[in-house]
Structures are given as structure tokens and as C-alpha cells.
Amino acid sequence: MMNCKSATQLLSQAQDRKLTFIESTSVKLHTAMCKGCRNYGMQMKQLSDLSKRFIQPEPRS
Numbered sequence: 621m622m623n624c625k626s627a628t629q630l631l632s633q634a635q636d637r638k639l640t641f642i643e644s645t646s647v648k649l650h651t652a653m654c655k656g657c658r659n660y661g662m663q664m665k666q667l668s669d670l671s672k673r674f675i676q677p678e679p680r681s
């Protein structure tokens with residue numbers, strides 16, 4: 621069972637690279653049981669969605 625520090629580290633790394641099968645499985649297992657890290661993961665995802673939208677150039681005619 622991984623600890624919260626490793627879980628949050630992997631959650632933030634998951635925005636920049638693809639996690640290995642073992643890493644993503646461990647993170648999923650941890651977030652299934654840990655509310656704090658689950659919230660952290662959701663925040664990371666929302667942030668990355670937001671920044672992707674922000675970076676995308678607006679279509680101009």
C-alpha cells in the first residue's frame with residue numbers, strides 16, 4: 621500500500637507522463653481508499669483541463 625506522499629507525487633506526474641501499469645494501479649487502489657488523495661487527483665485533472673483549454677488558440681476567421 622503506497623503512502624499519501626507517493627500517491628500525490630504520481631498523481632501530479634500523471635499530468636506530464638503516462639504512468640506505468642503498476643503505478644496507475646497503485647494510485648487507483650490508494651485513491652479508492654483515501655479521500656484526500658482522491659480530491660487531490662480530481663483537482664489535478666481539473667487544473668490540467670483548464671490549462672489545456674487556456675493554451676488552445678482561439679479560432680479566428
Ligand SMILES: [Zn+2]
Nearest residue numbers: 624627654657
Ligand atoms: Zn492518500
